[in-house]
Amino acid sequence: TSEIPSDEAIAREATLDDIETVAARLGLAPEDIERYGSNKAKLTQDAVDTARERGRNGSLVLVTGITPTPKGEGKTVISVGLAQGLSHLGENVAVAVREPSLGPVFGIKGGAAGGGYSQVLPMEDINLHFTGDIHALTAAHNLVSAMLDAHVHHGNELDIDVDRISWTRSLDVNDRALRETVVGLGGSVNGPPREDGFGITAASELMAVLCLASDLADLRRRVGRIVVASDRDGAPVTVDDIGATGAVSALLRDALRPNLVQTIEGVPAFVHGGPFANIAHGTNTLVADDVGLAYTDYLVTEAGFGADLGAEKFLDIVAREGAAPETVVVVATVRGLKRHGLDMWPADFDVLAKPDPDAVRDGLPNLFHHVNTIRDFGLPVVVAVNRFPDDTDAEVDAILDACANREIPAAVSTAHAEGGPGAAELAELVREQVESGQANLRPTYELDDSLREKITAVATRVYGAADVTFSKQAEKDLGRLAEQGFDSLPVCLSKTPYSLSDDASNTGVPTDWTLHVRELYPAAGAGFVVALTGDVMTMPGLPAHPAALDIDVDDDGTIHGLF
Ligand SMILES: Nc1ncnc2c1ncn2[C@@H]1O[C@H](COP(=O)(O)OP(=O)(O)O)[C@@H](O)[C@H]1O
Ligand SMILES: O=COP(=O)(O)O
Numbered sequence: 001t002s003e004i005p006s007d008e009a010i011a012r013e014a015t016l017d018d019i020e021t022v023a024a025r026l027g028l029a030p031e032d033i034e035r036y037g038s039n040k041a042k043l044t045q046d047a048v049d050t051a052r053e054r055g056r057n058g059s060l061v062l063v064t065g066i067t068p069t070p071k072g073e074g075k076t077v078i079s080v081g082l083a084q085g086l087s088h089l090g091e092n093v094a095v096a097v098r099e100p101s102l103g104p105v106f107g108i109k110g111g112a113a114g115g116g117y118s119q120v121l122p123m124e125d126i127n128l129h130f131t132g133d134i135h136a137l138t139a140a141h142n143l144v145s146a147m148l149d150a151h152v153h154h155g156n157e158l159d160i161d162v163d164r165i166s167w168t169r170s171l172d173v174n175d176r177a178l179r180e181t182v183v184g185l186g187g188s189v190n191g192p193p194r195e196d197g198f199g200i201t202a203a204s205e206l207m208a209v210l211c212l213a214s215d216l217a218d219l220r221r222r223v224g225r226i227v228v229a230s231d232r233d234g235a236p237v238t239v240d241d242i243g244a245t246g247a248v249s250a251l252l253r254d255a256l257r258p259n260l261v262q263t264i265e266g267v268p269a270f271v272h273g274g275p276f277a278n279i280a281h282g283t284n285t286l287v288a289d290d291v292g293l294a295y296t297d298y299l300v301t302e303a304g305f306g307a308d309l310g311a312e313k314f315l316d317i318v319a320r321e322g323a324a325p326e327t328v329v330v331v332a333t334v335r336g337l338k339r340h341g342l343d344m345w346p347a348d349f350d351v352l353a354k355p356d357p358d359a360v361r362d363g364l365p366n367l368f369h370h371v372n373t374i375r376d377f378g379l380p381v382v383v384a385v386n387r388f389p390d391d392t393d394a395e396v397d398a399i400l401d402a403c404a405n406r407e408i409p410a411a412v413s414t415a416h417a418e419g420g421p422g423a424a425e426l427a428e429l430v431r432e433q434v435e436s437g438q439a440n441l442r443p444t445y446e447l448d449d450s451l452r453e454k455i456t457a458v459a460t461r462v463y464g465a466a467d468v469t470f471s472k473q474a475e476k477d478l479g480r481l482a483e484q485g486f487d488s489l490p491v492c493l494s495k496t497p498y499s500l501s502d503d504a505s506n507t508g509v510p511t512d513w514t515l516h517v518r519e520l521y522p523a524a525g526a527g528f529v530v531a532l533t534g535d536v537m538t539m540p541g542l543p544a545h546p547a548a549l550d551i552d553v554d555d556d557g558t559i560h561g562l563f
């Protein structure tokens with residue numbers, strides 16, 4: 001067992017700088033921030049506008065990873081640790097990560113604020129209510145639902161087909177009981193009854209819109225374009241059509257401004273936006289990246305799950321409008337590679353804790369698949385071996401030796417246990433790769449490719465699929481999307497994160513497999529088409545022993561059990 005105190009104990013021991021001191025490290029004056037207490041702030045609109053004028057001077061470093069276990073392999077920890085490591089090298093640096101969703105906080109994964117001596121603080125605030133952005137998104141999302149049902153109730157002038165309302169409701173909770181619901185029961189005063197359901201707020205298209213909008217005017221245009229239903233002629237009905245655009249934009253006005261906090265070592269941290277990468281595009285807001293790049297020389301940011309999900313979506317969707325990375329860090333862990341080497345699903349963490357260098361070696365093909373994917377995008381890669389306390393030298397060396405044999409720059413990080421100094425070697429390697437100037441991003445597909453070609457390109461070149469099949473429903477969707485002019489949008493594939501394929505039990509690098517696309521729908525506001533594969537759900541469920549069982553608060557207000 002590791003002798004490192006719990007994340008919560010470390011967070012409680014930490015002394016935080018006043019948020020104005022942190023802002024000053026970015027060259028921001030007190031009037032550039034709106035304080036939310038002494039350790040949190042939002043940037044003012046003026047500060048965001050000034051950042052836009054300054055342009056993206058800094059270099060973006062994207063952190064991704066191998067195909068993970070359900071506990072995650074440490075991308076957020078490495079993102080924070082690397083930013084602290086670069087700061088120790090004297091670099092002007094910030095980190096940008098997503099805001100944790102209450103779903104995983106009370107579910108399996110816990111918070112997403114990093115961990116150990118590489119976490120962003122104040123951890124409790126960030127993991128719970130923070131500055132209210134996710135609450136605002138939930139309210140805005142459900143206002144659209146309420147106005148949609150009210151429109152149907154009061155005469156349905158738009159002739160909305162109640163059996164083809166694609167906009168379900170949202171809550172920031174893991175609750176499988178809400179996946180399929182019926183609303184409008186109780187007679188005509190409440191009706192008409194219809195099938196509905198809930199997705200987790202992280203999966204709401206409003207979350208994606210918040211993360212991709214460049215400013216309030218752009219957010220408003222995107223909100224208005226969101227397709228919420230079809231009418232009885234099959235034509236799309238949008239948020240504009242039901243008149244909800246203004247109210248929704250008003251609810252999201254403050255949420256659009258980036259949140260500023262700090263890492264445990266005082267490095268400025270933007271925590272803003274929170275889409276997951278299996279059911280959405282999985283990276284923080286474009287605004288936070290732009291502000292971070294305007295005020296620093298290095299901005300470290302993370303894309304969710306493995307490189308086949310968050311990184312592919314960052315590079316093929318976000319980087320088309322936002323900044324492209326100068327270097328990509330692929331995080332590998334002994335436990336994550338062992339799981340592949342042992343062909344293990346579900347992950348048994350007791351077995352994974354047992355030293356087994358051979359199993360680590362047998363799992364390496366998964367790491368090299370992701371390294372090759374990033375190199376195919378035209379970007380330099382650095383492998384970060386995120387060392388856990390019980391990892392043995394033999395297991396760590398198995399990874400380092402194999403990287404050395406393939407001339408892949410790699411470094412061990414002990415940033416979880418030691419903070420920035422634990423990522424010094426990693427920071428040196430990353431700085432070298434950034435300064436090499438070799439980055440030359442080339443996306444997986446062109447926007448004028450058909451949706452079918454785009455999906456096939458991602459499936460074969462990034463996932464390693466041999467072929468792609470489209471269900472009858474998906475074939476119909478392809479036709480309708482082309483008719484409605486959505487063919488020129490990028491694609492956002494919704495897939496299990498636990499396998500390169502659409503079947504979580506396929507570990508390592510599956511070969512000779514076919515990706516099954518079952519349905520597609522337009523995220524016209526976010527500006528991409530979502531393709532559903534396998535049985536990925538937009539509303540996760542709680543496990544038998546959810547983290548919530550171990551969370552409590554003392555009478556003096558001290559919260560326990562968050563991690
Ligand atoms: N080196 C490490 N030692 C111990 N725990 C770690 C280490 N790296 C990550 N963790 C823990 O593992 C979990 C997943 O880490 P996280 O950075 O959130 O992964 P990801 O962002 O890839 O999902 C978190 O609870 C984190 O505190
Ligand atoms: O979207 C998932 O993000 P993590 O991989 O950081 O949990």
Ligand SMILES: [Mg+2]
Pocket residue numbers: 072075076112302304
């Ligand atoms: Mg993370």
